[in-house]
Amino acid sequence: MVKKLSDEFRRLQDFATNQINLLLNFREVISRYPEAEAKNPTSPMELLYLLDEYNREKAFGGYFYLEKPFKSFYGVTKPPEVAELYEIDSITDLFRFEFVKMIEREVRIKKCKNCGRFFVPNHRQDAEYGDRFIGDTGKRCSEVGVMLRYERKVASDPVWEVYKRNCRRQNSRTRAKKMTQTEFLQWSEQAAGKRDECLSGTLPFDDYVAWLEQGRIRKPRNKPNAK
Numbered sequence: 241m242v243k244k245l246s247d248e249f250r251r252l253q254d255f256a257t258n259q260i261n262l263l264l265n266f267r268e269v270i271s272r273y274p275e276a277e278a279k280n281p282t283s284p285m286e287l288l289y290l291l292d293e294y295n296r297e298k299a300f301g302g303y304f305y306l307e308k309p310f311k312s313f314y315g316v317t318k319p320p321e322v323a324e325l326y327e328i329d330s331i332t333d334l335f336r337f338e339f340v341k342m343i344e345r346e347v348r349i350k351k352c353k354n355c356g357r358f359f360v361p362n363h364r365q366d367a368e369y370g371d372r373f374i375g376d377t378g379k380r381c382s383e384v385g386v387m388l389r390y391e392r393k394v395a396s397d398p399v400w401e402v403y404k405r406n407c408r409r410q411n412s413r414t415r416a417k418k419m420t421q422t423e424f425l426q427w428s429e430q431a432a433g434k435r436d437e438c439l440s441g442t443l444p445f446d447d448y449v450a451w452l453e454q455g456r457i458r459k460p461r462n463k464p465n466a467k
């Protein structure tokens with residue numbers, strides 16, 4: 241009995257995961273054509289129809305699915321009292337109900353880029369990481385995500401790369417007392433400002449590099465009292 245139940249749950253979990261992944265894939269494909277989508281947005285009903293069609297063709301996991309496509313939630317009933325009809329007599333039906341409602345209300349479920357689990361963004365629609373704790377580290381995916389994003393940015397962009405390298409250099413100069421803390425803070429502020437100019441294209445990359453190089457050489461001459 242217990243074995244049978246856990247098999248059922250595993251099947252439901254596979255089914256739920258599969259359907260959510262499918263939905264995310266459809267949304268991903270749709271997002272590649274923003275102009276078409278702006279002109280003629282895909283409605284929740286169309287999404288459900290697409291999912292049903294796909295499931296009918298691929299027949300995921302088996303029979304129960306074919307018996308109850310998502311659109312059966314919108315069966316013909318006696319108007320005008322009842323617009324929708326739900327028949328829920330299993331946990332799978334309950335999932336289907338929640339799933340359909342989620343699509344209908346356009347709740348955007350997402351996949352966390354750190355742990356790969358599903359989450360619904362609370363604050364920003366463009367959130368890439370969920371708020372779950374990572375094991376017993378006491379850190380959340382979203383917190384680690386900020387760091388990962390920074391690392392990725394540094395790795396992929398020469399502007400960030402040269403900025404970070406010089407930050408490290410100036411910081412060690414400060415620790416070696418070749419530069420005061422105040423000077424370092426001033427330098428940091430300018431370096432970050434020019435970095436953003438460089439990123440937005442108003443400052444050429446070579447000029448930025450030249451400025452960073454010069455900053456290192458000229459600094460000692462800027463403080464004649466320090467001898």
Ligand SMILES: [Zn+2]
Pocket residue numbers: 352353354355356357369370371372381382
């Ligand atoms: Zn996560």
